[in-house]
Structures are given as C-alpha cells and as structure tokens.
Amino acid sequence: MFRVLPLKDKHMRLQLSKNSLFNFFSGHVTPLQKKLIEEWIEDKDNTESYYERLEEWEREHPQVAPDMEKAWQHILLRLKNKEITDVWTPLPDRKPSSQFQWIRYAAAAAALLGVMIYSGRDFIHYKTYKTAFGEVRTLSLSDGSKITLNANSSLQVPRFGFGSGTREVRLRGEAEFSVAHTRSEQTFLVHTPDHLEVEVLSTEFIVYSRDRGSKVVLRKGRVQKSYFAKEKFYCGRFRIQCEGRWSLNPVTW
Amino acid sequence: MEHEYKFEPSDHSVFPGMRMTNHEIAQPVSWDDKEKFIRKTFDDDPQKGCELLFKQYYQPLCSHVVRFVYSREIAEDIVGDIFYSLLEKQLYLQIASSYRAYLFAAARNRSLKHLRKEFGRGQDARDVESLSCENGMPSPQQILVYDELFKKIERTIQSLAPRNQTVFLMNRFEGKKYQQIATELNISVKAVEAHISKALHVLRKAVRDQITVVLLVLLFQELG
Numbered sequence: 001m002f003r004v005l006p007l008k009d010k011h012m013r014l015q016l017s018k019n020s021l022f023n024f025f026s027g028h029v030t031p032l033q034k035k036l037i038e039e040w041i042e043d044k045d046n047t048e049s050y051y052e053r054l055e056e057w058e059r060e061h062p063q064v065a066p067d068m069e070k071a072w073q074h075i076l077l078r079l080k081n082k083e084i085t086d087v088w089t090p091l092p093d094r095k096p097s098s099q100f101q102w103i104r105y106a107a108a109a110a111a112l113l114g115v116m117i118y119s120g121r122d123f124i125h126y127k128t129y130k131t132a133f134g135e136v137r138t139l140s141l142s143d144g145s146k147i148t149l150n151a152n153s154s155l156q157v158p159r160f161g162f163g164s165g166t167r168e169v170r171l172r173g174e175a176e177f178s179v180a181h182t183r184s185e186q187t188f189l190v191h192t193p194d195h196l197e198v199e200v201l202s203t204e205f206i207v208y209s210r211d212r213g214s215k216v217v218l219r220k221g222r223v224q225k226s227y228f229a230k231e232k233f234y235c236g237r238f239r240i241q242c243e244g245r246w247s248l249n250p251v252t253w
Numbered sequence: 254m255e256h257e258y259k260f261e262p263s264d265h266s267v268f269p270g271m272r273m274t275n276h277e278i279a280q281p282v283s284w285d286d287k288e289k290f291i292r293k294t295f296d297d298d299p300q301k302g303c304e305l306l307f308k309q310y311y312q313p314l315c316s317h318v319v320r321f322v323y324s325r326e327i328a329e330d331i332v333g334d335i336f337y338s339l340l341e342k343q344l345y346l347q348i349a350s351s352y353r354a355y356l357f358a359a360a361r362n363r364s365l366k367h368l369r370k371e372f373g374r375g376q377d378a379r380d381v382e383s384l385s386c387e388n389g390m391p392s393p394q395q396i397l398v399y400d401e402l403f404k405k406i407e408r409t410i411q412s413l414a415p416r417n418q419t420v421f422l423m424n425r426f427e428g429k430k431y432q433q434i435a436t437e438l439n440i441s442v443k444a445v446e447a448h449i450s451k452a453l454h455v456l457r458k459a460v461r462d463q464i465t466v467v468l469l470v471l472l473f474q475e476l477g
Contacts (some may be wrong), residue, residue, distance in 0.1 A: 074333060
C-alpha cells in the first residue's frame with residue numbers, strides 16, 4: 001500500500017515548508033524557490049503531500065462558497081433518474097456532438113410535425129365543399145347564410161370559430177351568396193385565390209373566381225371589395241372602397 | 254506498518270502554518286484516519302462513503318476548479334460530476350491513491366477538458382478523455398503544468414483593465430446577465446458585451462498555448 005522509507009533516505013530528502021508551497025500556489029515565489037519546489041514535486045513520494053497542501057491551501061483561500069446541500073441533492077437526484085438524466089441533461093464532459101444529439105432529434109421531430117401541420121392545415125382548419133362538372137349544390141351555413149355553389153367550384157368553411165368573431169370563407173369557382181344578417185353586425189368575408197376579398201354585412205351577391213378572372217355581381221345591399229396588391233404584398237393590404245361604383249356589374253336578373 | 258503513521262500528527266490540524274519537521278516531511282501524510290474511515294464506509298455503503306467525501310472535499314475542489322474555469326456555475330457542475338460518476342460508474346473501486354489526490358487530479362483533468370472545449374482550437378476533447386486520470390495518477394510533470402496553467406489564468410485575469418475585469422467577473426463569477434450588469438454599472442448592454450468579449454479574447458490567447466503544453470505533457474506521459 002505505501003512505502004516506509006529507510007531512515008537514511010529521510011534525511012536526504014528535500015525540506016519544504018507549508019508556507020513555501022502556499023506561496024508557490026499563490027505565485028509568490030522567486031525563481032529559485034520555484035525551482036526547489038519543482039524538484040520537490042518531481043519526487044513521486046511527495047505527490048500525496050502535494051495534494052494535501054493543495055487542499056489545505058484551497059481551504060484557507062476559498063474562492064467560492066457553494067451551496068453544498070443543494071449540490072448533493074442534485075447528485076442524488078441525478079442518480080435516481082439516471083436513465084432520464086442521461087438523455088436530457090448534457091453532462092459537462094460530454095463531447096458537444098453527443099451533448100446536443102437529443103436536441104437534433106427533437107428539432108427533427110418538431111420540424112416534421114411542423115411540416116405535417118403546415119401541409120395539413122387546410123384540412124384541419126377547413127371543411128371543404130366541392131361540386132363536380134355540371135353539379136349545383138346549395139349549402140346552409142351555421143349562421144343562417146345560404147350559398148349556392150355552381151359547377152366546378154369549391155368552398156372552404158372554417159371548422160372552428162366560424163361565426164364567432166369573423167365569418168370568413170374561401171371560394172374557388174363561382175357561388176351565389178345570400179348572407180344572413182347577424183345582431184352583432186358581423187362582416188362576411190369571401191376570399192378567392194387571386195386575393196380578391198369581398199366583405200359584406202348582409203346582402204345577396206355572386207362571386208365569380210375562375211382562371212379567366214374574378215367578378216363580383218351584386219344583387220342586393222352593399223359589398224366592399226379589397227385586394228392584396230401583388231406588388232405591395234409584403235407591406236400589407238389596402239382596401240378599395242367600391243360601393244357599387246365600379247367593377248360591380250349592374251346586372252339585371 | 255500502518256500504525257507507524259498513527260502517532261504522527263497531520264500537521265495542518267495541530268499547527269497550521271508551522272514549518273514541518275524533517276520527520277513529518279519524510280513520509281506521505283495522506284493516509285490518515287479519515288481516509289481509512291471513508292474507505293471503510295465505501296465498502297459498507299458506497300453512497301454514504303461518497304457523501305462523506307463530498308462533505309469534505311466539495312468546497313475546496315470547487316475553489317480549485319474555479320481557478321481554471323473562472324465560472325462558479327461551471328466549477329460546481331464539474332465537481333458535482335466527479336462525485337456523480339464516482340458513484341454511477343463505481344469509480345471508487347479503482348482508486349489506488351488517496352481520495353484527496355484522486356479528486357484533485359480528476360478535478361484538474363475535467364477543468365482542462367472544459368478549457369479545451371471553451372478555448373481550444375476546435376478539436377474535440379476525446380484525446381483528453383482517453384488520458385483521464387481515472388486509472389492512473391498524473392505524474393509530477395503533469396502536476397507542474399497544471400499549476401502553471403491555473404497561475405497563468407490567474408495572472409491573465411489580473412492583467413485585465415479594471416473595468417474589464419469587473420464586468421467579466423460579474424458575468425462569470427456572480428452569474429449575472431448582461432442586462433443586469435449594464436444596469437448595475439450604468440453602461441449599455443453593448444458595452445458589457447464588448448468588455449466580456451475583450452476579456453475572453455485575452456484569456457483565450459493566453460490560455461491556448463498553455464493548454465497545448467499541458468496536452469503535450471499528458472500525451473508524452475501516455476506514450477512514455
């Protein structure tokens with residue numbers, strides 16, 4: 001276990017006071033003293049003494065006052081949840097690559113989920129009504145509005161929140177709207193793929209949005225039409241007030 | 254054999270600061286009763302043994318590690334981790350030296366590993382890992398280069414401009430956020446950032462070469 005040196009060797013040994021080692025730790029030694037101490041340390045038998053002095057020195061010159069109880073509890077906790085902790089508490093001595101491994105997986109999973117939600121968001125948010133070639137369909141919405149979908153059209157109605165706050169639908173194709181008036185004077189918005197927006201309170205109108213272009217035909221009441229201007233898309237949208245003055249073709253039925 | 258040590262007072266408990274007598278110096282004084290007691294406790298109940306070690310050494314170890322990493326938080330993490338792996342990997346079974354020597358050596362190695370991660374030249378810390386002291390104790394040469402390393406860091410921090418030093422220590426030692434420091438010292442957050450990156454730059458420059466020296470010595474030892 002350890003060696004007891006013969007007495008003769010003991011006296012040959014280098015003498016070193018505690019103070020000179022302390023001074024050495026603090027960096028307050030002359031080059032000659034330093035040399036001496038280095039020689040002392042190089043004797044392997046002094047290694048244990050060296051660490052003992054080091055501990056003493058640290059005790060007498062503390063740099064920090066850590067919360068021991070908390071630290072010990074933390075260690076116990078880590079031991080208890082070894083499996084869990086190993087996965088998600090990066091240990092200080094791990095390589096950075098493995099340290100952030102779980103973050104990568106989490107990010108990948110989150111990204112995948114994000115893509116799924118993003119691509120499926122229409123399905124999640126909207127119920128879609130579609131008419132085939134030659135088919136005409138009449139729908140009643142929960143707020144009492146009636147919509148007649150012409151052939152080859154589709155209408156998307158939000159699954160959640162329709163009628164509370166706003167009433168917004170999306171139309172591709174052609175449909176006739178008979179919008180019910182609500183007490184809270186909610187506006188009814190129709191969006192089309194070319195960013196035409198028709199906003200009404202209560203009225204009857206037809207929205208036409210095909211590849212050829214878009215049209216709004218008013219039958220009763222008033223509508224507001226607005227666009228997302230393509231070139232100003234990023235600055236926000238602007239609204240064109242058009243109370244029947246233009247673009248609403250006066251059609252006699 | 255063992256009882257030959259028994260009547261030797263371990264000098265720090267009796268006359269701290271006194272010059273050691275020739276007799277005391279001649280023998281390694283580390284295998285004192287406390288060590289033996291802890292060793293025995295480890296045999297009965299490792300966790301209890303570890304707790305005893307922890308109570309005795311946590312504070313001086315943190316104090317020592319802080320000299321290398323200059324952050325209270327990191328120091329506590331590093332030291333806590335030593336005790337954790339002592340139990341978790343059952344490293345206490347392999348300790349051939351005194352616990353004290355083992356713990357301080359482990360603390361130094363882990364500090365170096367951290368410094369390499371923070372200031373190193375971008376290589377990963379794997380080669381240090383293989384050179385860990387967990388089996389063998391560091392040689393005298395290694396001890397000396399570690400001593401040189403922490404002293405160099407100390408000197409570098411002291412050489413910083415006073416304001417620079419204040420900001421750096423507030424961030425690293427007291428764990429204060431940039432915003433907090435800015436408010437306390439009545440300077441802008443930008444200025445705090447500048448102070449800290451200046452301090453880190455100086456430290457990095459100073460520490461890098463010393464780290465390389467330590468690594469070389471470690472490697473050399475490993476090969477030889």
